[in-house]
Amino acid sequence: MALQLERATQQRAAILAAFREHPHPLLPADVHALASVHCPGLGIATVYRTIKVLLAEAVLETVNLPGESARYELKDRPHHHHFQCRACGRVFDVPGCPPSLAAYAPPGFAVDGHELTLYGRCAECLRG
Template structure:
């Protein structure tokens, strides 16, 4: 996970934003939140930096079927994703222990990554 580019104020602001984020962020959310630390940060700069950070594995994409791609710092290869049908917000269910019965998988199949999608609504969000 070595850096292949020089550090910029914009990239530092994007990484800092993802470090403190309470949930995976869309490019628009990254731009809005990182702009506090990098005034004038444009969406094209955010996308360019996302590509660089993905290439260097400093961030990862969270692709939820039917939703916008969100970005976050690298996590475990097991995760449960919570999607609010009312607001379309995507969150990670932190600390959820995902266990798979390997005997129920097809013979010879070796899982590499596990993602579980849980759909519902947050009752306290608008």
């Protein structure tokens, strides 16, 4: 039993390392590829189970982009938005927030949250 618990700890540590080392929203397949470097033999089902647990523990949060599968990122980051490259599909963090977004709400409405995603081509795709 101790070996199984140790393995679970190594797997979770590898998955958390993937999120810490790559500070942008990741798909489960990305997490699997990155974490497998630290924990060979890691299964994709374990990645999905661990993501579910980390969501329940409020360690991760879901990043939803229209027409895309859910991505995940660490929840401890300051408020930010995202940029999605239309060429390669990768998603990057955009620090900060434009001021006065509440001004775009219809008169008499109260804004209590927002999501903002920028689209274009990343620097790597522009060079290529």
